Amino acid sequence: MVDASRVAITGLQVFQRALATTSNNVANVGTEGYTRQRVDITTRPSQRFGDGFFGSGARVSSVQRIEDQFLNARVQSSSSDVARLDSYLSLVNRVENLVSGSQGGLDSALQNFFNSLQDLSNDPASIPARQVVLSNSDTLVARFKDLDASYNDINREINTRLRGDINDINSLTSGIADLNKAIVEAKATTSGQGVPNDLVDQRNVLVGRLSERLAVNTVELSDGSINVFVGGGESVVIGSLSRQLSAINDPANPGELRVGIEVGSSAFDITDKITGGSVSGLLDFRSEQLGEIRNQTGRLALVLANEFNAQHQAGLDVNGSLGAQFFASSTPQTLANQNNTGAATVTTGITDFNQLTTSDYELSYDGANYTLTRLSDGVSTSAVAGPFNIDGIQVDIAGAAAAGDSFLVQPTRNGASGIGVLLTNTSQIAAASPVRSLESTANLGSAVVTTPEVLDVNNADLFDTVEIRFNSPASTFDIVNVTDGATIAAGVAYTNNADIDFNGIRVQIQNQPEAGDVFTIERNTGGVGDNTNAVALLGLQTAQTVGGNATLQEGYGALVSKIGTVSRQTSISSQTQQALFDQAVQARDNVSGVNLDEEAVDLVRYQQAYQAAAQVISTSNILFDTFLAAVRR
Template sequence: MGNGILDIAVTGLATAQNQLLTTSHNISNAGTPGFNRQQVLLSTNTPQSGGAGFIGRGVHSSTVQRIYSQFLTTQSLQIQTQSQSLDSNYTEIKQLDNMFAEATSGLSPTLQNFFSAIHDVATNPGVIPSRQSMLSNADALVARFHSMDQRMSQIREGINTQVSSTVVHINSLAKQIGEINKQIIWAEGSAGGQPANDMLDQRDELINQLNKLVNTDTVRQSDGTMNVYIGNGQALVVGAQILSLEAIKTPDSPNNLTIGLVNGNSTIQLPEDQITGGTLGGIFSFRSNTLDNAQNSLGRVALTLAQTFNAQHQLGMDLNGAMGTNFFALPAPNVISASTNNLASNISTSITDYSALTTSDYELSYDGTNYTLTRLSDNVSATPSSSLPLTLDGISVTSATMLASERFRIQPTINGAKDIAVNINDTTKIAAAGPNRTNAASTNKGTGTISAGTVNPLPLDSNLQQPLTITFHTPYNGQFDVAGTGTGLPATNQTYTAGTDISFNGYTFQISGSPAAGDVFTVTPNNNGVADNRNMLLLGALQATNTLENGTANYQTAYGQLVSQVGNKTRELQVTSKAQANLLAQTEQSIQSVSGVNLDEEAANLLRFQQAYQASSKIIEMSSTLFDSILRFG
């Protein structure tokens, strides 16, 4: 009897000690990140059969269990990676929003100053200081385009730096997870399959940190290891085997770094659209959906401004009596050859319609028979063709030397704001005047009047400044003759309709009223037209002319749309990021309510287990007394 009681007391003492140790362990790790509260699971020993029935033989500790909810943990990982993605996206876009929202450093005031200077030249076309002010404001406008584009390029470089540092961190965490997988196999194997709780907590915390960087999925194996997958199922850790990532240049956009999976001596690019969570997912989303579009949008405004201004400037005449030249230097589309292309392969591109430009990039591919030009924002393609040119959205591929399966990326607007420049530095070369002037002969007897006229759109007619003479028939029969040099001249027996366009030599004018027999009107070169401001008025009118998005937006409107898009997206991310953070906090609170250490509860457990320990000790003491009595009276 004494030995039986003693054995039972010893089991109680041992289990109480295990409970005290586990409770002390919980209390010590109350502030340890990722620690899950543990408890000792008890089981009764196999009872002994006797004449009076089954007599209990005490208790034993079957295992030490983590208080852990797989459901809540999985839910937390999903919410956390989305929250981290939103946070990183918001952090990046806030930089853009701050730049566009700055009232004094944005594009709008500089653009307004430039056109105000144009209006000043229109008021004082022969005044050199007014012309100098126009050039100075043009330089300021170009500088503003450059500074805004440079800021976006700096943001892009910052993203590349983040990608590189994040990849290093991911590889480090993957290595630690692989190492702890090996330790768990050894520890649980040597302990007869008992769970290595603290190691499991450490591994979960490493996965939690990895999940903040990139969307992570896990699969537990029968040997206790955890396989880790990122993105849409790319293995990163398989048991103790570790695969590493590398930051590589995007083959179709060398200015961007992306993620590659190291496979032996080669590196395979992982599709960015499959990396949807964590810091990486957030910055990739920002770069592809916001930064690229913003830089292209700003470049489109710069390109269209330069092209439309140049086109009108060439229709005027400067102070030297020469036709206008390009006022701005116009950047060409940026073409990137895929890294797998033959070095000798190349294409030639041009912009044929600036009003049709979008903010997308394009891809030209060749299957050996047909060329395909695709808009990458929505994968819409022009009809494939076996010959060139091939045109889509004003982008024309005029020639190509390509092999089958090769491709080129075309970025028509990406460098617009970066490379725009003022092409004129001489105030006398500003083409403020119209190249021709019209006159009615002083001897005319009718009431007919002739308009100042306008130059037809480019290309210029080589006979633009050849004199024209319009003479109405005598006797008057509603017809006139046009004398001069040029295509279709001389022209006789032209029917007169008041106010109708009359076009010769690339110049259009109207005659109104009632001319009389023999009345004469002339179109002559505008020699010494210092005070003429007709072309400058047309240049100033471009500010309010819808020249972008197929004639639906002007410079200011298009820029305003960009500012509005960035501002609205910033606000959206601010709200959703905050909501996701609140949801994550609630989920973590739920996890803590299940797995967290409650110091009050643990203190109560200490007292309870201490009493159990003391009670078992008392039984041992009683067992000793009973055994002594038996020996004494035996």
């Protein structure tokens, strides 16, 4: 009977622990990261009595966390993907609102600017019309500058958020290392048999939060600790030790931060190895979108300034002077890598604005050859020395470079910030042509001369009076500089509507001239009402000046369309990934989460078992008392 009591007592102890574990599950139903626990009950070794073996009760062999490592890994991976897309999408939406908004975008400002040029061409002498042109040009320039300032703000925000995420990562890895130490120490007190489940749950919560910052891989060791790896194999936690990440300046582009990991007293750059998490979202947006968007906007500003200036300088202002530069413009930016050891200097100029791309370039030197690489697609050109001519730019090299030196070439990066309006007075707007063409009233033929086109405003003889005189027969003509009496060309064969070039000017004569007909090209004195150059300036609205295949407004429309497409695609990907994450969490919780209905069933089951064990003890006591009473008689 004594043996029966002992067996029942083991049952009481077992079911008491089972009830406690179930109660703990219920109490932690709302605790973040809590994993459902289960008591594993096994039989005690049986004992031999006489010719047989009798059971000696039950014992608790372990308290297990109910989990599926595969499902945990799915949740962790999906969490990284969701965080990356959320971070990426928030920045894409910011830029989309900037470029497509009526208040901050360029489209309406460009249209208003060209509308004012249309009004000026209709009434070139109108001071109010000229004032509107200046006002709208100021507005257009302000839009360019505001956009670039906003891009800079976003870049600074990315740097700030990177620092914040890196600080969080360091705090989390330090916490994981501390918990590793506590788990190993706790497990050692049970000779390696028991596991401090609550500490493991706390560590898993930190790993989950870490995976929201960047993708991680974990490896569990036999002592209960885990090693954590990021960036394709870089360890950030090894047992009870953690390695710190840091925000480091990009030596090639100091305005951008990169991610480094401590190696001794220095930091090793792992930026290009990072995947997943909010850090990856920030870095990917900056490299895939922000740089190109800034370059696209800058290219538009550069093309506008160059094309408009060239045409404006081919006109005549109210004061009778050749047009000045209308817009200020920036020059390409070239940055020497801060780790360079050589003495070379690199300068970049633009040779053809129509060929400009939206890419940056890297010039590197290996000790024998220079290589210029277009970073957008990796296409490269190598040579022993410069200059390099590619995509409308010329890269010149002076001085001696050292092996390993590199330079970042950004032809259009500062275009939007560098544009400005140089004119200060309406009289400076060159709406008229500097020269005009006249037909002699004595002409007998039906020929007419076109409005002169200025090819070279710097030609010293531009304003000289020139006559085109038809000989007899009228199949040839002479070109005579009336100002100095010199014959520019004699006996030129006449072809209807053919180009006739002289003194930086081009005209055409159309129809049939007669012998003695004279056509005069002279300075456009008093041509305030002439709209020739205003019409030419307005023509830039439809000229394919961007990349040789798009107008200014089409170029900007392509920018808006591209970022809109990226926004939609990223939004769809984000929604899809969120759904996958929710499914992964649900699958994990089905295994590891606390189900109150199941726990209620377990409570009843263990309670009944506990009561049964207690009844066994009570019965054993009654029988034992009966036995003692019988012996006393």
